[in-house]
Amino acid sequence: MxxxxxxxxxxxxxxxxxxxxxxxxxxxxxxxxxxxxxxxxxxxxxxxxxxxxxxxxxxxxxxxxxxxxxxxxxxxxxxxxxxxxxxxxxxxxxxxxxxxxxxxxxxxxxxxxxxxxxxxxxxxxxxxxxxxxxxxxxxxxxxxxxxxxxxxxxxxxxxxxxxxxxxxxxxxxxxxxxxxxxxxxxxxxxxxxxxxxxxxxxxxxxxxxxxxxxxxxxxxxxxxxxxxxxxxxxxxxxxxxxxxxxxxxxxxxRSEGPSLFTFLPSALRHYPALAAGGPAADQARAELHRAGFPAGSEFLWQFHHQVYWDLTQRIYREEFDPSFDGVTEAGTPYCAPGSVPGCDADYDYTTRPASVREAVERVSLTxxxxxxxxxxxxxxxxxxxxxxxxxxxxxxxxxxxxxxxxxxxxxxxxxxxxxxxxxxxxxxxxxxxxxxxxxxxxxxxxxxxxxxxxxxxxxxxxxxxxxxxxxxxxxxx
Missing domain, CATH: 3.40.50.1820 (Alpha/Beta hydrolase fold, catalytic domain)
Structure with missing residues (x-):
């Protein structure tokens, strides 16, 4: 061509x-x-x-x-x-x-x-x-x-x-x-x-x-x-x-949420436990539902975990909150909670500095x-x-x-x-x-x-x- x-x-x-x-x-x-x-x-x-x-x-x-x-x-x-x-x-x-x-x-x-x-x-x-x-x-x-x-x-x-x-x-x-x-x-x-x-x-x-x-x-x-x-x-x-x-x-x-930063970290934290099965799976599914992922959509979760959730969280978080992971750029892919400093599975938007919300406010909708x-x-x-x-x-x-x-x-x-x-x-x-x-x-x-x-x-x-x-x-x- x-x-x-x-x-x-x-x-x-x-x-x-x-x-x-x-x-x-x-x-x-x-x-x-x-x-x-x-x-x-x-x-x-x-x-x-x-x-x-x-x-x-x-x-x-x-x-x-x-x-x-x-x-x-x-x-x-x-x-x-x-x-x-x-x-x-x-x-x-x-x-x-x-x-x-x-x-x-x-x-x-x-x-x-x-x-x-x-x-x-x-x-x-x-x-x-x-x-x-x-x-x-x-x-x-x-x-x-x-x-x-x-x-x-x-x-x-x-x-x-x-x-x-x-x-x-x-x-x-x-x-x-x-x-x-x-x-x-x-x-x-x-x-x-x-x-x-x-x-x-x-x-x-x-x-x-x-x-x-x-x-x-x-x-x-x-x-x-x-x-x-x-x-x-x-x-x-x-x-x-x-x-x-x-x-x-x-x-x-929205600076006050919801946004990607208020629901994607929950998916990163809890989906691996759901995929692994066992006694923690039911609670993990409930946490994903609580985060906003609709009941009945479970058949789509594996694909989105593999393709979208992790990468989306990391590159957009880097845009608005680059200091979260220090000198690491756009985080550590697929890190488990608590496994490395600045793991996006641990990200909590509500506890981040006011400067992060100010950055989001610049592009917020009304x-x-x-x-x-x-x-x-x-x-x-x-x-x-x-x-x-x-x-x-x-x-x-x-x-x-x-x-x-x-x-x-x-x-x-x-x-x-x-x-x-x-x-x-x-x-x-x-x-x-x-x-x-x-x-x-x-x-x-x-x-x-x-x-x-x-x-x-x-x-x-x-x-x-x-x-x-x-x-x-x-x-x-």
């Missing part, structure tokens, strides 16, 4: 957490023929004004006229990196096509170098895609986990481009498992995620106006996991830039959204347990007096990594079709004023076969 000039294969060797390992998404609710054909725009014409599009503030950019902006064409043309979105969608997901237009790749000024895409070795990379047939809208996204700017290409970009939206995404300013090295003080790396998405949104709105000779009629922000956190933060802090957003199982950061927001979250999420995350955020929104701007859908049998649906088709359902239903519901809310269904748990349809669950998700049932 040909990559963009200078693209480095080494980027595929650095894949992350909170979205690494196969966040497979379920098959798309592809739009109808009518919805997939936006009305012709006055600026129509293949790659019109290619020479005039300039990303404000970019230190470098390269624009290309492409016959296909979706992954049906960008894989072969080298305008995506399959390693960046590998595992985020099921292998049988249909790929829309027939979306010619302009793609702009580049980066904003930055001092960190974790993103090796294109051989640039430069962070704050972005991609902007401008379809020839435009529906008047713009979708912007940040990436899940610590992935790079192409991570959402299959799960989000392909579908919204096929509906006529312009699309822009950012790598959030730092990538990879050592993202916490970016910045000069605790919390800097995550704080940069927010500023980079704000920066990209402003720039992308200008680029849209350059290409189509008018600004976007609506701007929607969306993303999964860490990308969902960005949606929440943007609508709380910069609602003037957006018309609304869809938050797909966003990470919750619930004070300023534009319509839809959140969806699976009830069997065992990386960000729903009771410790979106249930709490929904309460925060209500307590902030913003409930009229909010809809919350708890998706029965959904989990954090949709790839696991392929392994457990009789126990899990994918969230991606629900994301597309939520996005469509938001469109109606913004364009016609039709309010989405009330907050609810979206039941798994009884007797629905896996193929049906891969293509449908009704929010009103």
């Amino acid at each position: 040909a990559l963009l000039p200078g693209a480095a294969a080494s980027s595929s060797r650095r894949r992350t957490v909170l979205g690494a390992v196969a966040l497979a998404a379920a098959a798309a609710l592809l739009p109808s023929h009518a919805s997939a054909r936006p009305a012709a725009d006055a600026a129509a014409g293949h790659c019109a004004r290619l020479a005039q599009v300039r990303v404000p503030g970019a230190a470098h950019q390269q624009a290309a006229c492409l016959g296909e902006l979706t992954t049906a064409g960008t894989v072969d043309s080298g305008h995506t990196d399959p390693a960046d979105w590998a595992g985020l969608t099921p292998k049988d997901l249909a790929v829309p096509s027939g979306v010619p237009g302009i793609q702009i790749d580049g980066y904003f000024p930055d001092t960190s170098t974790t993103n090796t895409n294109h051989g640039w070795n430069h962070d704050a990379q972005f991609v902007v895609r401008l379809p020839d047939r435009w529906n008047g809208g713009l979708v912007v996204a940040g990436t899940p986990g610590n992935r790079e700017q192409y991570a959402n290409d299959r799960a989000i970009a392909d579908w919204v481009l096929s509906r006529g939206y312009a699309y822009a995404a950012t790598d959030k300013g730092n990538t990879g498992l050592a993202f916490h090295r970016d910045g000069s003080r605790p919390g800097d790396a995550v704080a940069e995620w927010n500023s980079r998405l704000t920066q990209l949104t402003r720039a992308a709105r200008t680029v849209v106006a350059q290409r189509y000779r008018r600004p976007p009629a609506r701007t929607v922000v969306t993303g999964m996991s860490n990308g969902g956190y960005l949606v929440r933060w943007q609508l709380e802090n910069h609602p003037e830039l957006y018309d609304g957003g869809v938050d797909w199982e966003g990470t919750l950061w 619930g004070r959204i300023g534009k319509p927001l839809i959140t969806l979250h699976g009830t069997l999420d065992v990386l960000l347990p729903i009771r410790q995350d979106s249930d709490v955020y929904a309460r925060m929104v209500r307590e902030a007096g913003r409930g009229d701007l909010y809809r919350y859908y708890r998706v029965e049998d959904g989990t954090h990594t949709d790839a696991l649906v392929d392994s457990f088709p009789d126990r899990l359902r994918p969230l991606l079709p629900c994301h597309r239903s939520a996005f469509t519901a938001l469109e109606g809310w913004l364009t016609t004023g039709h309010r989405p269904p009330a907050n609810r748990t979206v039941s798994r349809p009884r007797n629905a076969d896996p193929a049906t669950l891969l293509t449908r998700c009704r929010l009103d049932g």
Whole structure:
């Protein structure tokens, strides 16, 4: 496969957490023929004004006229990196096509170098895609986990481009498992995620106006996991830039908790005793339930212990509380409680210095959204347990007096990594079709004023076969 000039294969060797390992998404609710054909725009014409599009503030950019902006064409043309979105969608997901237009790749000024895409070795990379047939809208996204700017290409970009939206995404300013090295003080790396998405949104709105000779009629922000956190933060802090957003199982950061640091250490402490069996197993299971991991999700715990819990705790704790393990960087993998100084299985957020909570406070959420927001979250999420995350955020929104701007859908049998649906088709359902239903519901809310269904748990349809669950998700049932 040909990559963009200078693209480095080494980027595929650095894949992350909170979205690494196969966040497979379920098959798309592809739009109808009518919805997939936006009305012709006055600026129509293949790659019109290619020479005039300039990303404000970019230190470098390269624009290309492409016959296909979706992954049906960008894989072969080298305008995506399959390693960046590998595992985020099921292998049988249909790929829309027939979306010619302009793609702009580049980066904003930055001092960190974790993103090796294109051989640039430069962070704050972005991609902007401008379809020839435009529906008047713009979708912007940040990436899940610590992935790079192409991570959402299959799960989000392909579908919204096929509906006529312009699309822009950012790598959030730092990538990879050592993202916490970016910045000069605790919390800097995550704080940069927010500023980079704000920066990209402003720039992308200008680029849209350059290409189509008018600004976007609506701007929607969306993303999964860490990308969902960005949606929440943007609508709380910069609602003037957006018309609304869809938050797909966003990470919750609160200085007082709950957060990763209040439930993951419990999993690290108690799961080994459960796995070992014996007289301590029942008590260990009870402790995991008490920490927020839902009853009925036990079949997912071994995988998450092996892949997510330990690594997630260590690298994010290093970002906000590097002094916990002294000179050791990001802790000791899979240490038993009390076995080494600074073992993350012993971590107790409530006893850490005030400076740690101050670092988390810099990126904390408040619930004070300023534009319509839809959140969806699976009830069997065992990386960000729903009771410790979106249930709490929904309460925060209500307590902030913003409930009229909010809809919350708890998706029965959904989990954090949709790839696991392929392994457990009789126990899990994918969230991606629900994301597309939520996005469509938001469109109606913004364009016609039709309010989405009330907050609810979206039941798994009884007797629905896996193929049906891969293509449908009704929010009103």
